Amino acid sequence: MKGKKKNLYYWAFVIPxxxxxxxxxxxxxxxxxxxxxxxxDGHNAVFIGLNNYIRLLSDxxxxxxxxxxxxxxxxAVILINVIGLGxxxxxxxxxxxxxxxxxxxxxxxxxxxxxxxxxxWQFIFVRAFAGIAEATGLSFFxxxxxxxxxxxxxxxxxxxxxxxxxxxIIYISFLANIPGELIEAGKIDGxxxxxAFWLIKFPxxxxxxxxxxxxxxxxxxxxxxxxxxxxxxxxxxxxxMIAMNIYNTAFFQYQQxxxxxxxxxxFLIVAVISLTQVFITRRKEVDL
Numbered sequence: 001m002k003g004k005k006k007n008l009y010y011w012a013f014v015i016p017x018x019x020x021x022x023x024x025x026x027x028x029x030x031x032x033x034x035x036x037x038x039x040x041d042g043h044n045a046v047f048i049g050l051n052n053y054i055r056l057l058s059d060x061x062x063x064x065x066x067x068x069x070x071x072x073x074x075x076a077v078i079l080i081n082v083i084g085l086g087x088x089x090x091x092x093x094x095x096x097x098x099x100x101x102x103x104x105x106x107x108x109x110x111x112x113x114x115x116x117x118x119x120x121w122q123f124i125f126v127r128a129f130a131g132i133a134e135a136t137g138l139s140f141f142x143x144x145x146x147x148x149x150x151x152x153x154x155x156x157x158x159x160x161x162x163x164x165x166x167x168x169i170i171y172i173s174f175l176a177n178i179p180g181e182l183i184e185a186g187k188i189d190g191x192x193x194x195x196a197f198w199l200i201k202f203p204x205x206x207x208x209x210x211x212x213x214x215x216x217x218x219x220x221x222x223x224x225x226x227x228x229x230x231x232x233x234x235x236x237x238x239x240x241m242i243a244m245n246i247y248n249t250a251f252f253q254y255q256q257x258x259x260x261x262x263x264x265x266x267f268l269i270v271a272v273i274s275l276t277q278v279f280i281t282r283r284k285e286v287d288l
Contacts, residue, residue, distance in 0.1 A: 036260035052261035061237055062262060065245040073220035076159050080216050083160060084167030092175050107165035118229020121158045148238040151231050158226055163219060167212050174208035210281040214274060221270045242266055
C-alpha cells in the first residue's frame with residue numbers, strides 16, 4: 001500500500017509538469033513542423049511538401065542573417081564568458097562589503113528588459129556618440145548604428161553589458177565551492193596567483209563553463225528584442241539577425257509556412273551546436 005501511495009504522489013506531481021511540457025513545447029513543435037510543409041499565410045494552407053526547405057537554399061537574406069547571427073554568437077559567447085569570469089574573480093576578492101556592492105552593480109543590467117535596454121543604448125550610440133564626435137572631431141563616433149560593422153559591434157556591446165553580470169553569478173557560485181585547502185596547498189608549494197588560478201581554479205570551473213557556454217549560446221542565437229530596438233535590421237537588412245528574419249517573414253510578409261521552415265532549420269542548427277558544446281565541455285569536467 002505504501003508503495004502504491006508513493007507512486008500516486010509521484011505521478012500527481014509529475015503529470016502536470018509533463019502536460020505543460022507537451023502543450024508548451026512538444027505540441028507546438030509538431031504543429032510547426034507540419035506548418036512548414038505548407039504554404040500557410042496564417043489563414044489558408046496547402047500542403048507543398050519540402051518546397052519551403054528547398055526555397056531556403058536560394059534565400060540570400062536568410063543565409064546572410066544566419067551567418068550574421070553565428071558570427072555574433074561566436075564573438076559574444078567568448079567575450080561574455082571572459083568578462084563574466086574576470087568579474088567573478090574580481091568580486092570574490094576579500095574586500096568586504098565593497099564586493100557585494102559591485103556584484104549588485106554588475107548584475108543589474110540583466111534585470112532590465114531587452115527593449116528598454118536597447119532604447120537606452122540607442123540613445124547612447126546615436127545622441128551621446130554624436131556629441132562626442134562633434135566635441136572631438138572624431139568621425140569614429142558618427143552614425144554607429146547606420147553602418148553594418150559598427151552596428152554589429154553595437155549589438156555585441158549591449159549584449160555583453162546585459163549578460164556578463166548574469167554569467168558572473170554562475171562563476172561566483174562555482175568559485176565559492178572550490179576547497180580553500182587546495183589553494184593553500186598550492187601556495188605552500190610555491191604557486192603564485194596566476195599559477196593558482198590556471199592550475200587549480202580553472203580546471204575546477206569546468207562545470208561552470210558547461211552551464212555558462214550553454215546559456216550564452218542559447219541567448220545569443222535567439223536574440224530579438226535588442227536587435228529590434230537598436231537597429232531593426234538596418235541598414236538594408238545588414239544587421240538583421242535570424243530571429244528577426246523569421247518574425248518578419250511570418251508577420252510582415254504573411255508567409256507563415258515558409259517562416260516555420262526557417263524556424264525548424266534554425267532549431268536544428270542551434271540544437272546541434274548546443275549539444276556538441278555540452279558534450280565537449282562535459283568531457284573536460286573535473287569531479288569536485
